[in-house]
Amino acid sequence: MADDRPVLYVVGGGLSGIACAEFLSRGGGRPRKVVLLEARPRLGGRTSSYRESHDGLTHDTGQHLFMDGYVSTRALLRTLGTEDQLSFLDPLSLYLMDRKGKLSFLELPLHNGQMGLLSGIMKFPGLSLLSRLSMLRIGRALPDRESSVDHLDARTFLRNNGQTSEAIDKFWELLIVSATNLPSDRVSAALLVTVLKESLFSASGPKTLGYNTVPLASLIAEPAVRLLSKRGVDIRCQTPVSRLKIERNRISGMLAGKEAVAMGPEDHVIMAVPPWSFEDLFPMERINDPLIQNVERLSRPSPIVSVHLWFRDPVAAPMITGFSESPMHWVFNRDLMMGRALPAVPRERTLVDFSYSSPNSEFYPARMLSCVSSGAEELLEEGDDTLMEMAVSTVQRLAPGGSKKKLSFARVIRERYATPVFPPGQGVWRPQPQSFLSNLWVAGDMGDTGLPATMEAAVRSGFRAASEVEIRLERRTIEERTSGPRARGEGVR
Ligand SMILES: Cc1cc2nc3c(=O)[nH]c(=O)nc-3n(C[C@H](O)[C@H](O)[C@H](O)COP(=O)(O)OP(=O)(O)OC[C@H]3O[C@@H](n4cnc5c(N)ncnc54)[C@H](O)[C@@H]3O)c2cc1C
Known part of the structure; x- marks a missing residue:
């Protein structure tokens, strides 16, 4: 029998698009027909991992931290079956080092x-x-x-x-x-x-704060592909969407990869792409529409620079250390976070005399540390060597064993398009799910959630856009039922 259900096209397979597709494919009494279109070869968007040639392992391109209050993200991960691969600090505990090298331990009982x-x-x-x-x-x-x-x-x-x-x-x-x-x-x-x-x-x-204990790809993209495929979502990677065709206040067609897609009268498109991808999709004559203009204003991204360091001998470092008034903001003990056990490091190689003990207050051995700088516009143009030197000298303030001589490898990752940012007065430009077109919806971390552009903003906005589409579809079904043959003009002479 021909499948005449409306098609719901989700454009963008980052966290927001995944959340949207997950919501719409839940089924319940009314399984939806969902097509997920992603430009890149893989889902996951900015929550991405890569295979490192230096050690043959999969690492995240950038460290992601989760907050305990990420209720929507945690709900999504629960559905994907990976929530237990997050680990939360209890108590919330961090080391913070100031410009003069004073290291202080902050511990907040929960x-x-x-x-x-x-x-x-x-x-x-x-x-x-x-x-x-x-x-x-x-x-x-x-x-x-x-x-x-x-x-x-x-x-x-x-x-x-x-x-x-x-x-x-x-x-x-x-x-x-x-x-x-x-x-x-x-x-x-x-x-x-x-x-x-x-x-x-x-x-x-x-x-408190949490972190993923498996690579982000194993936490999000891979289980998402498994779950969504099982639910019948048609996932098409390497399929960039372009050239939206707009007729009578709705999207009537688009190019998905090389395929021209004609949209049926009840079909919908949910755009879960970042602002810098959004603007290219629309025909020139629509650039004055308020939504596109607002998104355009939000499309100046802020970068994040990560430097992954590998040392020949293990160095001792806490799980998470923040650096104030420093170009590098955080050093993460990646081996500890990923549960890769290393031989113990002698106590004398740590800098701290522990005045009291807490489960998270120890220094642990690590071969791999990751340094991160957020809002890193000024670092973006620096060469790899300079960034690597900066990262090593940050580590060395913390762990005397972490000298450049002992470094075996460094990988610098610049994410120029890390997140959209919201300077004063720009909150009003963040888009709602509804758009100026009747079958176009908007999601993604730029959406109007009130949160910074984070994983939680992406998931909340994906769920919200999907629930609005669901409401629209339900309303349509009720209208059709209640209008009956009489209102539709059938059987009336
Ligand atoms: C280094 C780094 C560190 C971060 N750290 C944290 C953190 O600690 N905590 C936190 O909460 N958040 C963090 N974030 C932010 C978080 O990753 C993002 O907010 C979130 O992943 C955004 O998801 P999204 O789905 O909105 O967008 P994206 O992940 O960008 O997904 C959009 C997808 O759309 C696709 N696409 C674009 N154009 C098209 C098109 N025309 N057709 C088809 N597909 C298209 C893209 O390829 C992409 O896959 C970090 C981000 C980075 C880069």
Whole structure:
């Protein structure tokens, strides 16, 4: 029998497109016909992994951290069967090193609600008492409506709310550039407020951070292909979509790879591509449509630079160390995160005298460390050698064994198009799922979720666009049923 169900085309196989296809293919009483079109050879988009020739292993192109409060991402991973391959820090514990090389341990207990935050910050030795007290006060300054501070940059918001310069430079700046991929004086304060409400100052107490213990491709793209294929989703990789044809306020056709696709009257397109890909899809005469203009304004990406380092002998490093007032922001102990056991490192090779013990406070041996710089516009044009030197000297401040002489290999990965960013006043340009065309929907991390452009923003916006399409389809079915033959003009003389 001919399959006359409407076709739902999801364009873009990143996290957002995967979330969208997963939602639409759930079936329930009404299995949908879903086609997922991806330009690249693989799904996953910016959550990507590669095979490293140096050690023959699969590594992520860039370290991704997950927040405990990523409810939609975690729900998606649960459906994909991989949520248990995330590991969350309990207690939330990090080392932070300042410009002068002072290393301080921050530990926030998770099970005492706001008391955990209070006690953790008060015990943090990296800031003066005045700065610590000011940090605690910021919780009370968070407005109910984030949009009320969208006109401000995050640094001004912090200053206006009594944060000391020390707290801003040694703590907030690192948190902000890592969470939003822009420095604090260039990013909207609305994003900072959202991040704080969903992390440190969540009503139920501080939320922790997590990381993937398998490569991102095994966490997301590969199980997504398995699940979606099983549900009958038609996944077409290496199929870039271009040349949308617009007629009578709807998309009537498009080019998918080399194939010209004619859209049926009930077919829909969900565009889950980043803003910089979005604008090329539309015909020139539509560039004045407000959605395209707004997306165009959002299409200036901010880069992330990662330098993966391999040492001949294991060096000792904590799982996660942040560096304030430094061009490199984080050093990750990749062997520890991926559960690759290495021989123990003698204690004398660590820098820290542990005053108290916590499960996450130790230094662990690693051959592979990864250094990351977010909002890295200034580093983008530096040569590989310079970036590698920068990364090694950052590691060396932490782990004396990590000298250049002992380095066996380095891989520099520049992600020029890492994330869209949202400076003050730009929140209003973030697109809703509905568009100016009746069968076009928009998803992706630029979508209007209020979050920075993150995995959670991508998944939330993918689910949201899919649920809006689902509502539209349901409404249509009900209209058809209730209108009956009389309203359709059948059987009426
Ligand atoms: C180095 C790095 C580190 C990051 N760290 C974190 C982190 O720690 N925590 C966090 O939450 N987030 C992090 N992010 C951000 C996160 O990866 C993204 O926000 C998220 O993956 C975006 O998903 P998306 O589906 O919206 O877009 P994408 O992943 O970009 O997916 C869009 C897909 O559309 C495809 N496409 C584009 N144009 C077309 C076309 N014309 N036809 C067909 N297909 C098309 C692309 O090939 C791509 O696969 C990081 C990003 C990077 C780069």
